[in-house]
Amino acid sequence: MGTVMYSLSMSLDGFVETPSRSLDWVQVDEELHSFFNEQSRKVTTSLYGRRMYELMAGYWPTAPSDPDAGPVEREFAGIWAQTPKVVFSSTLREVGWNSRLVRGDPVEEVRRLKADPAAVIDVGGPALASTLIRAGLVDEYGVAVHPVVLGAGTPYLPALDQPLGLRLLETRTFASGVVFLRYAAEMTTDAAAETATGTVTAEPDPS
Numbered sequence: 001m002g003t004v005m006y007s008l009s010m011s012l013d014g015f016v017e018t019p020s021r022s023l024d025w026v027q028v029d030e031e032l033h034s035f036f037n038e039q040s041r042k043v044t045t046s047l048y049g050r051r052m053y054e055l056m057a058g059y060w061p062t063a064p065s066d067p068d069a070g071p072v073e074r075e076f077a078g079i080w081a082q083t084p085k086v087v088f089s090s091t092l093r094e095v096g097w098n099s100r101l102v103r104g105d106p107v108e109e110v111r112r113l114k115a116d117p118a119a120v121i122d123v124g125g126p127a128l129a130s131t132l133i134r135a136g137l138v139d140e141y142g143v144a145v146h147p148v149v150l151g152a153g154t155p156y157l158p159a160l161d162q163p164l165g166l167r168l169l170e171t172r173t174f175a176s177g178v179v180f181l182r183y184a185a186e187m188t189t190d191a192a193a194e195t196a197t198g199t200v201t202a203e204p205d206p207s
């Protein structure tokens with residue numbers, strides 16, 4: 001099975017945007033942006049809902065001609081343009097920039113994409129991520145924790161009926177005070193199904 005990743009910038013109190021959907025508090029310097037670019041190069045498919053797609057498509061296609069864009073921003077623009085994208089929306093009539101529009105069930109589409117063992121699938125935005133998390137399809141969680149408390153806003157994670165066990169995979173601290181954390185879900189629904197049918201052998205606990 002492929003890997004589904006959900007990574008976003010987050011405030012110390014767990015929000016990814018303010019109540020007015022502002023991202024002005026996210027401070028991405030050259031060091032952090034280079035790291036984001038490095039992570040993005042590994043992605044084989046990006047997933048978006050309508051709002052996140054419109055946000056990304058509203059800037060990155062024109063970033064190379066933006067006089068205020070630095071080398072790392074132009075580099076990311078190229079990575080973004082080349083990465084295949086799937087946009088889930090019932091209201092958009094068309095999409096561009098190497099994107100494919102899907103009006104059906106995101107869960108079924110992501111299960112189909114995840115069947116490719118080489119797939120590295122990035123989930124863009126908390127609304128779409130919530131649907132996939134509740135379906136047990138997200139394998140890895142990444143948060144770039146910024147040194148700010150928002151007090152309210154859109155949470156990184158949805159409300160869940162039961163605890164979600166995670167295993168720490170990576171930590172990295174940046175000069176700006178941002179700390180990146182990457183976790184693996186202990187067992188996704190797909191992985192549990194494979195283990196039950198004997199197609200996957202669980203690794204022994206290293207402890």
